[in-house]
Amino acid sequence: MLHLSLARNGLHSLVVHSLIVLLLVAPFLVIVGTALSSAKRRLFLGLALTFMVLGTGMTYWAVPTGESAMKGVVSRPGFNDLLNQHQSLAESTREMFSALTLGFAALLFFSELLGRDFKSWLRTAIFAAFLIFYGTADILLINTSIEGEHLAHMLGAKTTVACDLANKGGP
Numbered sequence: 796m797l798h799l800s801l802a803r804n805g806l807h808s809l810v811v812h813s814l815i816v817l818l819l820v821a822p823f824l825v826i827v828g829t830a831l832s833s834a835k836r837r838l839f840l841g842l843a844l845t846f847m848v849l850g851t852g853m854t855y856w857a858v859p860t861g862e863s864a865m866k867g868v869v870s871r872p873g874f875n876d877l878l879n880q881h882q883s884l885a886e887s888t889r890e891m892f893s894a895l896t897l898g899f900a901a902l903l904f905f906s907e908l909l910g911r912d913f914k915s916w917l918r919t920a921i922f923a924a925f926l927i928f929y930g931t932a933d934i935l936l937i938n939t940s941i942e943g944e945h946l947a948h949m950l951g952a953k954t955t956v957a958c959d960l961a962n963k964g965g966p
Contacts, residue, residue, distance in 0.1 A: 807860040810853055811943065817850030818892060818936055822929050825899075829922045840903055847896040854889040861885070861943075868950060877946055884939040891932040899925060 821843045828839030865878070902921065 807864040810857045814850045814853035817846045821846040851892040851896045881942040888939045
């Protein structure tokens, strides 16, 4: 049974892992959406925007849950430097995805306001440029999560499953 310790790190882990999935899946929906007909394209691009909005929104929730997870933690050598690095990366990640999500929403609604779709070559070029910027944000997101993982390992944070497996000698 998977049980996360909400008192220490579980809620932050749940929020962060959810937003990572949402933000990493969104560009694939954009890629698929750009290759489809108009009606299907709108569905996939709308779903991509939904994933971006939810994932970006969760980056704002990750901050207080992370701060809560750090309450009462005894500092170890190198811990504060690692924590500051993680917090700095997290802030940059939140800002970058906020800008990208707003930009993508504007891009989608701009064509709706005009009442017509972009020409095929222009749409492809715009979405390709967007995906390059989004890929940069995804790299930042992954670096942020790696720093968070280092923090969790430094603190010895584990789920009940990991503890149970360690006590029983593995699966």
